[in-house]
Amino acid sequence: MKKFTEKVIDIVTNIPKGKTMTYAEVANKAGSAQAARAVGSIMAKNQDRNVPCHRVIRSDGSLGPYNGLRGPSKEALLREEGAIG
DNA sequence: CAGATGACGATCA
DNA sequence: CTGATCGCCATCT
Numbered sequence: 001m002k003k004f005t006e007k008v009i010d011i012v013t014n015i016p017k018g019k020t021m022t023y024a025e026v027a028n029k030a031g032s033a034q035a036a037r038a039v040g041s042i043m044a045k046n047q048d049r050n051v052p053c054h055r056v057i058r059s060d061g062s063l064g065p066y067n068g069l070r071g072p073s074k075e076a077l078l079r080e081e082g083a084i085g
Numbered sequence: 086c087a088g089a090t091g092a093c094g095a096t097c098a
Numbered sequence: 099c100t101g102a103t104c105g106c107c108a109t110c111t
Contacts, residue, residue, distance in 0.1 A: 004107090004108065004109095005108080005109080027107080032106095032107065032108080034105090034106050034107065035106075035107040035108065036106080036107080037105095037106060037107055037108080038106085038107040038108035038109075039107090039108090041107085041108060041109060041110090042108070042109075045109070045110075
């Protein structure tokens with residue numbers, strides 16, 4: 001039995017290249033449909049290099065903030081992957 | 086255990 | 099549409 005945090009990390013790691021997932025979607029798959037806030041909190045405190053946290057965006061379409069762990073910014077990375085175009 | 090925090094989301098003005 | 103506010107959840111101190 002994985003914990004919410006582990007689930008979120010596992011899900012985000014499973015996001016295919018060139019695609020994006022909203023915090024609400026991740027939270028929903030993690031087991032809590034209303035834990036979008038918690039998901040962000042988890043990501044912020046758990047910045048693993050093996051987790052493409054830049055593929056996680058807000059539900060309204062905004063990329064949201066980024067600490068620059070995997071690159072300069074989400075937009076740049078998503079642009080390279082083709083998630084934006 | 087209780088209080089405070091935050092990479093969100095929806096609603097109101 | 100834009101800006102501000104409340105409600106939500108899990109984690110950290």
